[in-house]
Amino acid sequence: MLTDRQKELIEKIGLVHEQEGLSPAVSRVLGLLLVSDQIELTFDEIRETLNLSKSATSNALNIAMKINRVEYITKPGDRKRYFRSKIHLWRENLMADYRKKACWADILKEVCKCRCSETKEFNHALTDLVDFVEYMSQEIPRLYKCWEQDKTK
Amino acid sequence: MLTDRQKELIEKIGLVHEQEGLSPAVSRVLGLLLVSDQIELTFDEIRETLNLSKSATSNALNIAMKINRVEYITKPGDRKRYFRSKIHLWRENLMADYRKKACWADILKEVCKCRCSETKEFNHALTDLVDFVEYMSQEIPRLYKCWEQDKTK
DNA sequence: TTTTTAGTTCTGCAACAAGAGAACTAAAAT
């Protein structure tokens, strides 16, 4: 079902996902749905190829769906669910990650307001950081738009 | 020692740090070193203001130093260490986070090489994603340089 | 030399996460 190369890639993808905080099972499911020749796989196909228990498979798939990385479709006259990667959303998820950093600007601005005026250098580094976070939070979405435009032309 | 507002901010900062994967103790130490009027605090000052045990304080500080968020200085004729936020490095740490995403481009390119040619739409979404990740990984450092230049002028 | 200081390390516990296996469930097939 899977070549050695594919298995290797699943592990490689798995490791990076684990570093990003996902569990081994979820990480491997995401990997499998990227490298598999069939992009739509059933519960049991996933369970078997990854050697997971039913519970682990069920939980992993539900988590993967909750974090918007996997969805399933059904086929007429077939009770099984066919799970597949929501790969077209990955880009949005990446952007969401970038955007999450923006909240630091607001928090750090609040800190600035409360800081005593004696610590000049520190306060300056703080406002500098706020400026940086605001700059990046503003420019990164702009970059995104640029990329989209480049693509359409 | 701390106003209510400062305590509030420590918790607020703490929560965001926890969401980023740090433990409660480390998260609060980082918060304290941002909001405290004295930017250099001793072990015992940190321990007392945060109501931590010695071991928790020790571990939290060592972790905070390992992740490059805190350092300590010493003063002549004083055995105590004075811990302080490495706030000027935060910017770099943020960039490091951004840069970490770049590795997906390489992995996903490997996936592209192994994919069967039947799944045209999927493969296209994949190469599209690779292109996006590469674009962002290239442009974000450029943004950084722009920000630095804007600042000096 | 003994005591104090400024931490570190060890021990133990409570809480939680990951996953296996078995029991369960609801719909569909027979």
Place this chain on the structure above:
DNA sequence: ATTTTAGTTCTCTTGTTGCAGAACTAAAAA
């Protein structure tokens, strides 16, 4: 009506994390 299918949920085990409290250590002070 009963069996099969396609999962879900429960129970249990194992491992990990976060922290407190106590024991420890190495350098400095008395």
